[in-house]
Amino acid sequence: MSAERHRGIVGLLVRALEWVVVLLFAALTLDVLWGVFSRYVLGLQSRWTEEVAIYVLVWVSLLGAALVYRDRGHLGVDYFVGRLPKNVERLVAIFAEFTVLVFAAFALCYGGLRLVQQNLEADQVTPALGVKVGLLYMAAPLCGLFFVIFAIEHLLRLFRRQDIPAGGKEAAR
Numbered sequence: 803m804s805a806e807r808h809r810g811i812v813g814l815l816v817r818a819l820e821w822v823v824v825l826l827f828a829a830l831t832l833d834v835l836w837g838v839f840s841r842y843v844l845g846l847q848s849r850w851t852e853e854v855a856i857y858v859l860v861w862v863s864l865l866g867a868a869l870v871y872r873d874r875g876h877l878g879v880d881y882f883v884g885r886l887p888k889n890v891e892r893l894v895a896i897f898a899e900f901t902v903l904v905f906a907a908f909a910l911c912y913g914g915l916r917l918v919q920q921n922l923e924a925d926q927v928t929p930a931l932g933v934k935v936g937l938l939y940m941a942a943p944l945c946g947l948f949f950v951i952f953a954i955e956h957l958l959r960l961f962r963r964q965d966i967p968a969g970g971k972e973a974a975r
Contacts, residue, residue, distance in 0.1 A: 812951060819869060823865050830859060833854045833858065849930045854931070892960060896957065899960065914941075921934070921935045
């Protein structure tokens, strides 16, 4: 990690997100260990451990995906794109980032907020924890917000020509 990685507001958000994911993953690990211990050692599994594991795994997965996207660690088809002329490669990268931005804004942010709102209005609660399901679904719009921020960051770097768009490492990291 370079020092530039954690500068500015976006850098602080990234650092906070990294810590949230680490803490959630630690909580997930402890939850699963307690579930196994309570079931096989104590002979009576805690009824809440499976539910906690499911929801924490969703949060870790979605927020972790945003971090991976920010660092360009996601899957890509770089073989063909890397064979294009550099100006076309850059246009393909801009199109891909714009596509991610639109999807994240509409499907994750807008659709996720609608999902949260509908579940909160329905007053659904989880069986074991008694937590409102709508609050647990906040992972989708929050993840979408991070995707939007990171897509804008990627687009700005592409427009400033600070990136090698595809098939290579970032030039100005």
